[in-house]
Amino acid sequence: MLKALLYPKNIAVIGASRTPGKVGHEILANLINGSFAGNIVPVNPSADQIIGLKCYKTLKSYGGTVDLGIVTVPRQNIMDVVQSSIDAGVKALAVITAGFRETGGEGARLEQKMAGLCRAHNVRLLGPNCLGIMNTHEHMNASFAGVMPESGNISVFSQSGALCTAIVDSSVTGHFGLAKLISLGNKADLTEVDFLKALAKDDNTKVIVGYLEDIVSGDDFVKAAEDTCSIKPVIILKAGTTPSGLKAASSHTGGLAGADIAYGAAFRRSGVIRADNFQALFDYASALVMQPLPMGDRVLIITNAGGPGTMAADAVEKSGMTVAALASNTAAALKGKLPRASSTGNPIDVLGDADPERYAVALSTAQDDESVDAIIVILTPQAMTRPAETARAIADCVRSDKPVLAAFMGGKHVMPGNKELFAAGLPVYNSPERAVDALKAMYEYSVWRRRPPRIVTRFRVHRRRVERIIARQLRTNRTHVGDIKAKHILSAYGFRIPEGHLASTTEEAVETAEQIGYPVAIKIVSPDIIHKTDLGGVKLNLSTADDVRDAFDLMMLRIRQVAPEAHIEGIYIEKMLPRGMEVIIGMSRDPQFGPMLMFGLGGIFVEVMKDVTFHLAPITMEEAFQMLKTTRSYEMLKGTRGKRGVDFASIANGLQRISQLVTDFPEIIELDINPFIVGETGTGTFVADARMTLTQKKTK
């Protein structure tokens, strides 16, 4: 995958320059200074030699084939250069030159033209407007970032070139080595999706780190990310997350779902570890690249000081993980081996005068405990503390079936310890909380890795019936689907809806009511009236024929007054539903990631508390249950203080059926069942009110 770009045998610098400081000079110099083993071919029409290398007027005149061309020529020459490079048989191009899409109109058009040309000749294009590319294992620094970082197993792609330079510069002080570093630039051709796929197959890459500001194709991203995360961890910092996802008070799925929520749902689905800030990116990456995944959330803390031990325990609890309870034989074994004053609970306090040996004893013993999934080792630099020796003693007894992360607190004195730890493949942080955060990221990823296979249930439904309804709506350009039609659609997909019929006259209304049984609701039916309730077009809880008669006549009278132009199809007589808890389920279509399902408790819980969860469709049964469980109001569904719980399974079933409906019908761009009435366990659910919005356009 992307062989010519990531592992080129030879590289041309097209636009190589004799002038130090110029990009075309610096990249050539970086390639040479980095000791790239393949041929390096400077191309410049007016130079014979640059930095001791023979220079060619055109790539063609070089004669041999070139895998990768790094292009640094001015924008006005770009099409000529790309064309001639293609003619010369180049396999991939990285265009450093800026001034394309990021400058708007003309630049954008030129970018499209260039990308089209490359695509037509099967030449892959990185950039334009990028920093270049590095492959440390091939000593290849085809970028204008000065220094090459240490070689390692973290690969990075970044939509910000400047961030690449910061990462390279951090790698030494941060003790992390890099494998590939890819500056994505404007992503005219190659995107995050291509690099996810390529890095998934790269043996030197054990962890992938990405910085993104947008994603080119949501579907492709989710698919590629899911495949890649099944092999190795992917950590992404997504910038531009604000304005915050949840908008002002709204009870519609569309009003509640923001882009940031969609990214969150896409990352969750595909196993991507999300970093909330720059520091977290490499805090997580270091842990993941060095240590095995934890198989559970039970954390043991070893410390030579009580305070920092408490800080770590606080952080573990806050993170939602568990402070492990040691097995009794572990505690007994520790008691025999550690000084009497040591604490052999969790945290294990090896005391302020702990020597390396004492750490080793505690760690070895604790590693054997089956009730421990991960270990945090804390060191504070006290009078007797020997950080470097302690680091070595720790490293010597780490068995690498459980993750061990270190928090060496301090600066100058602990530095030699940090170096030893990194050298031995142990991640180390300067505070217990950072170590715990990194462990939490590992734990969540390990849960994702061990998730059950995703099996999306296909229900038997009356798809043709829905096709007909939607076709009819769209033919007459009615993109809003009101309550009654929406219920017909939902009924065809297996939802229970209250019995009801359309009535045109008072007598028909009463007759219908008598037939379906009281109490009933009556609702105006008109394609011109969307907000029925606001116009007095809904009347609930009518218990007698007289009530129905009065309400029917009054509604007809009033509606004609307030909306004289509206075409009235009649009044719908509907059986009132049994009482139950009101929840909302719905769907809105994200421009990037397609249908997102929503669940929340009804009314104020959604409008005010914003207590809703989202998930990308299609959804599995497990995921549907997970949606219910991750709301804060979950306890209410479970039943509190003697009240019985509701019919969970039926809500989860409803979410899966919506998932199938909106997957089958991309014409549905928004859907709300609000309220969705749910009774006690075993009694099922009813659609009380529903609405949908259709589109004529193609959707995701």
Added chain:
Amino acid sequence: MLKALLYPKNIAVIGASRTPGKVGHEILANLINGSFAGNIVPVNPSADQIIGLKCYKTLKSYGGTVDLGIVTVPRQNIMDVVQSSIDAGVKALAVITAGFRETGGEGARLEQKMAGLCRAHNVRLLGPNCLGIMNTHEHMNASFAGVMPESGNISVFSQSGALCTAIVDSSVTGHFGLAKLISLGNKADLTEVDFLKALAKDDNTKVIVGYLEDIVSGDDFVKAAEDTCSIKPVIILKAGTTPSGLKAASSHTGGLAGADIAYGAAFRRSGVIRADNFQALFDYASALVMQPLPMGDRVLIITNAGGPGTMAADAVEKSGMTVAALASNTAAALKGKLPRASSTGNPIDVLGDADPERYAVALSTAQDDESVDAIIVILTPQAMTRPAETARAIADCVRSDKPVLAAFMGGKHVMPGNKELFAAGLPVYNSPERAVDALKAMYEYSVWRRRPPRIVTRFRVHRRRVERIIARQLRTNRTHVGDIKAKHILSAYGFRIPEGHLASTTEEAVETAEQIGYPVAIKIVSPDIIHKTDLGGVKLNLSTADDVRDAFDLMMLRIRQVAPEAHIEGIYIEKMLPRGMEVIIGMSRDPQFGPMLMFGLGGIFVEVMKDVTFHLAPITMEEAFQMLKTTRSYEMLKGTRGKRGVDFASIANGLQRISQLVTDFPEIIELDINPFIVGETGTGTFVADARMTLTQKKTK
């Protein structure tokens, strides 16, 4: 304050040792190596000279007076040594020796005895079980932490000695200087309160940092912290915060208020900045010690790279601060001075090739903008970037009326820039998010500093009436105060309660109901029945005389069946309240900080969503309003989607009245008004149900 301890003229090391590695040797060596200017007096019964200093058999034999004695003798000699030091006229003691309260029983008793002896002679005692004390401005390292940190203006007290060593070790790499470093140890005599007071008056201390695991006296702490925070910032990391404050489903204030919530309330009241992790402590301290407080929350970002600028803007929005909108003349001025491709919005992008001058121009221009309260300057190390020169250019034009914080991203290449910035008094972080977090801490503190004067309203109330009710309850040992008595108490403090009377017979009940008007509720009155509702002792919404008669008879019958032993005082006939929103207000008494007031929306909002806020009593009107505003459900109170808001002022008034009640009557240890019924603006509030718990014991 604590002159002998913090600024001693001369110091004795009692238990000085000739053996390197022993604490009694190391402390002496640290004092000498630190170049302490005063006399250093080693005391050891069996040595003539230690590290070149004449050694005395006892402190008395030294002859001269000694301000501070550092005690390192074994525990078994401690009382003799303390006594003889006192006899020799020592003014303060720091006891390094361990083995006291932390070991339980006997050690705790010995500690008390020692503290008592010191107190009796007006000798202040630091520790025992501590690391000692440092005063860098006096070159005094009276501790066994090896190196002395750089001199600076941050002072630290810590309940963990090991953390002191980590802090000292961090200070060099973290570029922060310290003034005083105090290891609190077991706090037998001197506590955080003493050092808050002392450091408040210390001219060399500009910021106070504390690490605490507990607080000795809540009231004293709040008082001292509030006084100190009015002069200089105090940042505290409180460890041991879990298990998390909010416990399982509960609708009682007592069940919802945990120790961590109490600490949070105490810190909020007293202006203490809370650090959630170790890194934050000095991130905040560095910003606060170097830069002025922001006068508002409008943040400007200057950057040489788009990505990191976006990351900073994300962080500002997430923090709740505002990404400043630049004044139009600023943007115009910038356009004239920066290259055409620069972005002159916010973030201001000075472009990847920005030289120091360009940063200076952007910063100078932005500083003049009155719509900017604070500035974050971001640098990434790109090809043309000169970090050190840029740092100097930035430093040269910082005007210090608005805070400027830097985020220099990278490692080796930006390090010289970091050094320049620190040297010039500009805090620098390795990520935009850390800089924004520090700025947020500054902003919150500045809001606290500018808060209006706290004026607690005293309402005219019938205090004597409450005294009588409480005295009667306690005389008969009835610590539970039921609904009706609780309402009488609340009524005496100005709460509106529904009209009602006790009835012993059916006819009396009907008569009462007729008199107060329907609908009514009836409630069993018995000191033996606490959970009335559970036993069928409450019946609501009775609308006719017949209803009252039937309900009365049925209730009497049933209660005698289910609780035959209960003494029945009668049945209370109470007017049903008008409808309104149900909220909860209450109080529970924290063992440390005394009465904590609670507010929350009723029912599930409290039980399930835990959407409650707490505040220490006594409370001001502003603080009461603030409590309402900080719930997530605040929008519901304000009114949503056309619904009118509720009578805020009346709820706030209720909170203030409870505040006065529980301040007047420490016997009340818990109080709940649930529900407290609130109508639309102007219609006031009613107590629907109330309960209190009393105690015979003395409370906070």
